[in-house]
Amino acid sequence: MGVNDRFLRACRREPVDATPVWFMRQAGRYMPEYRAIRARHTLLDICRQPELATQVTLQPVDRIDVDAAILFSDLLLLLAPMGIPFDFVKGEGPVIERPVRTADDVDHLRQFEPRDELSHVLETIRLVRKELEGRVPLIGFAGAPFTLASYAIEGGPSSHYAKTKALMYGEPKVWHKLCDMFATIVGDYLVAQVEAGVQAVQIFDSWVGALSPDDYREFALPHTSRILEAAKATGVPVIHFGTGTATLLETMATAGGDVIGADWRIPLDDAWQLIGHDRAIQGNLDPTLLLGPLDRMMDGAGDILRRAAGRPGHIFNLGHGILPETPVENVQALARFVHGQR
Amino acid sequence: MGVNDRFLRACRREPVDATPVWFMRQAGRYMPEYRAIRARHTLLDICRQPELATQVTLQPVDRIDVDAAILFSDLLLLLAPMGIPFDFVKGEGPVIERPVRTADDVDHLRQFEPRDELSHVLETIRLVRKELEGRVPLIGFAGAPFTLASYAIEGGPSSHYAKTKALMYGEPKVWHKLCDMFATIVGDYLVAQVEAGVQAVQIFDSWVGALSPDDYREFALPHTSRILEAAKATGVPVIHFGTGTATLLETMATAGGDVIGADWRIPLDDAWQLIGHDRAIQGNLDPTLLLGPLDRMMDGAGDILRRAAGRPGHIFNLGHGILPETPVENVQALARFVHGQR
Numbered sequence: 001m002g003v004n005d006r007f008l009r010a011c012r013r014e015p016v017d018a019t020p021v022w023f024m025r026q027a028g029r030y031m032p033e034y035r036a037i038r039a040r041h042t043l044l045d046i047c048r049q050p051e052l053a054t055q056v057t058l059q060p061v062d063r064i065d066v067d068a069a070i071l072f073s074d075l076l077l078l079l080a081p082m083g084i085p086f087d088f089v090k091g092e093g094p095v096i097e098r099p100v101r102t103a104d105d106v107d108h109l110r111q112f113e114p115r116d117e118l119s120h121v122l123e124t125i126r127l128v129r130k131e132l133e134g135r136v137p138l139i140g141f142a143g144a145p146f147t148l149a150s151y152a153i154e155g156g157p158s159s160h161y162a163k164t165k166a167l168m169y170g171e172p173k174v175w176h177k178l179c180d181m182f183a184t185i186v187g188d189y190l191v192a193q194v195e196a197g198v199q200a201v202q203i204f205d206s207w208v209g210a211l212s213p214d215d216y217r218e219f220a221l222p223h224t225s226r227i228l229e230a231a232k233a234t235g236v237p238v239i240h241f242g243t244g245t246a247t248l249l250e251t252m253a254t255a256g257g258d259v260i261g262a263d264w265r266i267p268l269d270d271a272w273q274l275i276g277h278d279r280a281i282q283g284n285l286d287p288t289l290l291l292g293p294l295d296r297m298m299d300g301a302g303d304i305l306r307r308a309a310g311r312p313g314h315i316f317n318l319g320h321g322i323l324p325e326t327p328v329e330n331v332q333a334l335a336r337f338v339h340g341q342r
Numbered sequence: 343m344g345v346n347d348r349f350l351r352a353c354r355r356e357p358v359d360a361t362p363v364w365f366m367r368q369a370g371r372y373m374p375e376y377r378a379i380r381a382r383h384t385l386l387d388i389c390r391q392p393e394l395a396t397q398v399t400l401q402p403v404d405r406i407d408v409d410a411a412i413l414f415s416d417l418l419l420l421l422a423p424m425g426i427p428f429d430f431v432k433g434e435g436p437v438i439e440r441p442v443r444t445a446d447d448v449d450h451l452r453q454f455e456p457r458d459e460l461s462h463v464l465e466t467i468r469l470v471r472k473e474l475e476g477r478v479p480l481i482g483f484a485g486a487p488f489t490l491a492s493y494a495i496e497g498g499p500s501s502h503y504a505k506t507k508a509l510m511y512g513e514p515k516v517w518h519k520l521c522d523m524f525a526t527i528v529g530d531y532l533v534a535q536v537e538a539g540v541q542a543v544q545i546f547d548s549w550v551g552a553l554s555p556d557d558y559r560e561f562a563l564p565h566t567s568r569i570l571e572a573a574k575a576t577g578v579p580v581i582h583f584g585t586g587t588a589t590l591l592e593t594m595a596t597a598g599g600d601v602i603g604a605d606w607r608i609p610l611d612d613a614w615q616l617i618g619h620d621r622a623i624q625g626n627l628d629p630t631l632l633l634g635p636l637d638r639m640m641d642g643a644g645d646i647l648r649r650a651a652g653r654p655g656h657i658f659n660l661g662h663g664i665l666p667e668t669p670v671e672n673v674q675a676l677a678r679f680v681h682g683q684r
Contacts, residue, residue, distance in 0.1 A: 157501070162630050162665050169634030209586075212606045212628060214645070244551075246588040247608050264554040266589045286554060288504050292511030303556070323504050 003134045007068040011200060011237030011259050013280050013313035018339040019305060020067035022139070023331065024241075025321030026060040027072045031328055033059050043088045047074050050123040057128050061136060063328065065335040068137050068200070069128060071193075073121055075143035075204055076151060078185055081117040082109045084152050092156065099155035101163065103174045109181060114189035125196035139239075140198030142186045144205035145179035145223035152178070161210045168219050179223040187230030194234040201231050202239040203257070206320070209244020216248050221255050228256030239282055243320050249274040263319030269307035280313035287318045290326045290334065297330060298337050305341050345476045349410040353542060353579030353601050355622050355655035360681045361647060362409035364481070365673065366583075367663030368402040369414045373670055375401050385430045389416050392465040399470050403478060405670065407677040410479050410542070411470060413535075415463055417485035417546055418493060420527055423459040424451045426494055434498060441497035443505065445516045451523060456531035467538035481581075482540030484528045486547035487521035487565035494520070503552045510561050521565040529572030536576040543573050544581040545599070548662070551586020558590050563597050570598030581624055585662050591616040605661030611649035622655035629660045632668045632676065639672060640679050647683050 006020035028034055034056055037046065046052045056072040076094055079086055086096040100106060115122065128138055150164045151157075158164065168175045190201050208220055224240075231238045240257030242248065246266040253260050253275035260279055262271040264286035272281045285304060289297045301316070308314035316338045322331065348362035370376055376398055379388065388394045398414040418436055421428055428438040442448060457464065470480055492506045493499075500506065510517045532543050550562055566582075573580045582599030584590065588608040595602050595617035602621055604613040606628035614623045627646060631639045643658070650656035658680045664673065 159499070159501075160630065160662075160665060162633060162667065165628070165630035166633040169631060169638045209607065213609060215628070244586055244607070247612070265551065265586070267555060270589075286507070286557070288502065288507035289511060291504060291508040296511050323502060325504065 004067055004136050007315060008137050008199060008237060010313055010315045011239070011280055015312050019308070019314055019316050019341065021316040021335050021338045022066045022068040022070065023060070023064075023318055023322050024070075026064065026066055026070065026331070027056045028322060029324035030322050030326040030331070031059055031063065033063075043074065046072065047077060048120050050120055050127050053121075053124040054127040054131060057124070057138075058131055061132070064332050065339060066136065068139050069132060070139040070202070071121070071125060071128065071141060071198065073124070073141070075141075075148065075206075077118060077121065078114070078142070078189060079148070079152060081112040082181070082185065084109070086151075094151060094156050096152060096155040099163070100149075100152045100178065101167065103171060106174050106178045106181075109178070111181060111184060114185065114192045118189060118192075122192055122196040125193060125198055129197040137199035138197065139200045139202055140190065140193035141202040141204060142189050142193075142227075143182075144203050144208065144220070144227065144242075145182040145186070146208045146211065146220040147204060147206050148182050148186075149175070149178055150207050150210075158207075161207070168215070172219075175219060176223075179219075183223040183226040186227050190227065190231045191234055194231075194236050198236065200237040200239065201234075202241055202261070203227060203231065205240070205242040205252075208242045208248065211248070213247050213251060216251060221251060225255045232256060241282065246271075253279055259313075259315060261317070265319070267307055268304050268314075269309070272308075272311075277311065277313075280315065281308075282315040282317050284317070284319045285334075287320055287323050287326070290318075290330045291323065294330065294333055297334060301334060301337055302341065305338070346409055346478045349657060350479050350541060350579060352655055352657045353581070353622055357654050361650070361656055361658050361683065363658040363677050363680045364408045364410040364412065365402070365406075365660055365664050366412075368406065368408055368412065368673070369398045370664060371666035372664050372668040372673070373401055373405065375405075385416065388414065389419060390462050392462055392469050395463075395466040396469040396473060399466070399480075400473055403474070406674050407681060408478065410481050411474060412481040412544070413463070413467060413470065413483060413540065415466070415483070417483075417490065417548075419460060419463065420456070420484070420531060421490070421494060423454040424523070424527065426451070436493060436498050438494060438497040441505070442491075442494045442520065443509065445513060448516050448520045448523075451520070453523060453526060456527065456534045460531060460534075464534055464538040467535060467540055471539040479541035480539065481542045481544055482532065482535035483544040483546060484531050484535075484569075485524075486545050486550065486562070486569065486584075487524040487528070488550045488553065488562040489546060489548050490524050490528075491517070491520055492549050492552075500549075503549070510557070514561075517561060518565075521561075525565040525568040528569050532569065532573045533576055536578050540578065542579040542581065543576075544583055544603070545569060545573065547582070547584040547594075550584040550590065553590070555589050555593060558593060563593060567597045574598060583624065588613075595621055601655075601657060603659070607661070609649055610646050610656075611651070614650075614653075619653065619655075622657065623650075624657040624659050626659070626661045627676075629662055629665050629668070632660075632672045633665065636672065636675055639676060643676060643679055644683065647680070
């Protein structure tokens with residue numbers, strides 16, 4: 001099988017033979033082969049055992065015509081070695097035992113060396129690269145400080161981010177210290193991932209859309225910028241992603257990233273205009289369209305491709321992760337559809 | 343005490359002596375006097391007993407220098423008489439016993455006459471008006487079809503609206519039938535509220551920001567427009583509110599409403615530009631700013647007032663409801679601050 005470099009070419013805004021496509025959470029609960037492994041192992045087991053994580057990373061590459069693999073892992077893995085233990089609880093998502101709420105809590109966190117304490121992730125990367133045999137590139141990833149801090153402070157998922165913002169507004173020094181630690185660790189972690197073999201990285205600032213543009217500039221941007229600089233220095237393409245970011249995209253683009261990810265709340269052409277045509281763009285189908293009738297899903301995908309208008313630098317993806325109840329055949333049909341439109 | 347008509351004047355974009363202010367959820371859990379009543383009565387008891395609902399509606403008028411009262415009630419009250427029973431469960435919010443999921447479920451719903459089956463709400467309005475003695479105007483409200491449908495279909499609050507959108511995309515006729523029922527009932531309900539004495543109405547489409555602009559136009563707008571028309575015909579000012587609506591505001595404004603509500607994700611001046619200066623605007627402080635230090639809250643409020651730039655037609659409010667953990671004195675200080683800035 002030949003080498004598929006559509007994804008990497010699109011990241012660099014080079015012409016491609018077809019729009020590259022991959023999906024956030026392309027390895028996950030919607031796949032029966034993933035559920036079979038999950039029946040015998042916890043999510044953290046899979047993340048921490050390189051053989052299992054490798055197997056799961058490769059599942060969508062074998063089943064769906066994607067142009068990139070993404071490391072199977074979790075944004076929160078780095079919390080435990082920092083001194084913030086957590087677990088995944090069925091029906092609730094991540095639960096942090098002792099959320100970070102005070103200056104003292106932050107003072108007791110520890111910096112650590114991802115090459116040592118997340119070495120299992122780096123081992124997964126080496127194994128995946130070997131198994132992929134160059135079929136498609138491998139994407140690594142990590143969370144951005146705002147999103148990581150929101151989990152650490154709230155103790156799990158949140159709807160209002162009240163505790164997160166209360167710390168941000170009330171104890172800005174504590175906030176910046178916490179985010180600075182995240183930035184250092186995430187920067188090191190991404191560099192280590194690239195050294196281990198990932199060929200692009202995505203920075204997930206999934207929940208940053210909860211911030212006003214001014215708060216984004218003050219509380220999130222400086223830390224995310226440090227990570228983007230560290231990632232840029234590795235030389236691999238960097239994707240900068242968030243949801244609900246219609247009013248943040250311009251600023252996110254100035255912070256950096258070769259590719260900016262956008263969600264369905266903003267039409268792709270409007271988003272591209274905001275971030276500038278000197279950047280590539282990734283997105284932006286509503287994941288719920290994959291639950292419904294195929295014709296409507298194709299219409300949605302077709303609309304996005306029309307808005308991309310054949311301009312080099314579009315990577316097709318959803319605006320957020322594939323939902324667990326998504327039929328595999330719809331994901332397969334969507335990848336085929338996107339590839340067939342040029 | 344004189345009549346305070348700042349709020350109504352601002353709705354009509356007439357000059358005012360100070361920017362009018364009221365707060366979504368200004369009656370609620372952050373107030374000790376509300377918690378005292380809740381200790382003895384359920385939320386639904388309070389909504390359904392005019393004496394209690396009146397008492398709660400008036401609490402913030404007595405304690406905080408607001409320029410309008412808003413009826414204490416709940417968006418979901420109309421579900422029960424339609425045949426969708428629900429309850430509020432501690433820590434979970436509303437729980438709908440049998441969510442609406444199929445064409446058959448929708449066929450079994452019933453239209454009803456709000457004047458009969460929600461007569462307790464109308465009685466509350468009459469009582470509140472009497473008690474207010476014209477001190478400040480009274481705002482009535484109801485939910486918009488997308489937001490109501492999302493509760494009815496998901497069975498409670500949701501993060502992805504997966505079941506809602508799956509029905510919308512998969513069974514558009516069923517979706518439109520359901521929303522059409524909501525539009526008829528809500529239209530009648532708002533007219534009945536005005537007849538009973540409310541002097542303005544707000545339409546809450548709180549969760550509509552989950553939709554793309556195209557989906558908003560197809561699935562939400564036609565139904566909300568019918569409600570806005572019915573409300574407009576009453577002659578009282580109509581406020582049209584949602585969150586996460588940066589990319590929907592233009593369309594929301596074309597749908598109608600004398601005042602468009604915006605949240606903190608978009609700067610107030612940008613939002614006003616989008617909706618047009620021929621409309622009034624309501625908003626848009628991040629409610630979490632009321633949890634933190636006063637100086638930062640004032641800075642945020644000051645920034646909003648600077649962006650409003652003294653243009654007639656700004657009603658100060660938060661971008662969403664007051665959070666339960668908010669100190670009462672911060673709400674008081676914010677109202678005083680807003681009034682003192684002109």
